[in-house]
Amino acid sequence: MDITKQKIRNEKLNQEQSLQLIEQVKQYPELWCKTYKHYRNINRQESAWVRLSRELAISATNAKYNWSALLANFRVYRAKVKKSQLTASGHDDIYRPCWFAYESMLFVSEASDVVEATHTIGLARPTSHSHSAKAMQSTVTSINRQQSTVTSQVPCSSQNSSPLTG
Numbered sequence: 001m002d003i004t005k006q007k008i009r010n011e012k013l014n015q016e017q018s019l020q021l022i023e024q025v026k027q028y029p030e031l032w033c034k035t036y037k038h039y040r041n042i043n044r045q046e047s048a049w050v051r052l053s054r055e056l057a058i059s060a061t062n063a064k065y066n067w068s069a070l071l072a073n074f075r076v077y078r079a080k081v082k083k084s085q086l087t088a089s090g091h092d093d094i095y096r097p098c099w100f101a102y103e104s105m106l107f108v109s110e111a112s113d114v115v116e117a118t119h120t121i122g123l124a125r126p127t128s129h130s131h132s133a134k135a136m137q138s139t140v141t142s143i144n145r146q147q148s149t150v151t152s153q154v155p156c157s158s159q160n161s162s163p164l165t166g
Contacts, residue, residue, distance in 0.1 A: 010065040015100050017056070021066055022104045024052045031067075032108050074105045 013021060028048040029036040038044045049060040056063060077097040084095035 010062045011058070012069075013058075013066045017058075018066065018070060018101055019104055020056060021052075021063060022070065022101060024055055025067055026107055028052060070101055070105065071108070073099060074102065074108065077102050078109050 025031050028051075030038040030041060030044045031048055031052075033039060046060075049063055053060040053063045058066075077099050080095045081097065084093065
């Protein structure tokens with residue numbers, strides 16, 4: 001008996017459906033916000049994908065597939081924008097993507113920008129071995145203050161609330 005796996009065919013969404021998917025994903029921070037307390041909870045993520053897919057009348061697998069494709073495109077455009085901001089000489093030289101979903105997906109970038117800032121602040125270390133214990137303590141205190149300031153700026157507005165809590 002020859003058992004073959006059938007390949008599941010994922011349907012590509014049109015622009016309107018893609019924008020609806022983005023809006024649905026935005027409502028579930030466990031799917032995109034790395035600072036959200038349930039971000040690493042696989043059960044909550046799966047439950048969110050199931051609910052989201054019901055709303056959109058597509059399979060959860062198809063929703064995940066299309067979200068991954070949207071994220072990949074967004075990251076390419078976001079990298080171009082960031083690169084142009086570093087090298088551009090003026091406001092008019094900054095790259096402006098004309099991709100239909102770019103503006104709708106900026107919430108993902110805002111969340112990851114804060115996470116990146118939090119990670120890099122923790123890496124600050126004194127460069128000289130001649131620092132006294134008191135100076136090092138002052139540096140640690142300063143870093144802790146900076147970290148608490150940055151984490152309070154996390155744009156995940158639904159940090160403590162989710163459509164899944166109840």
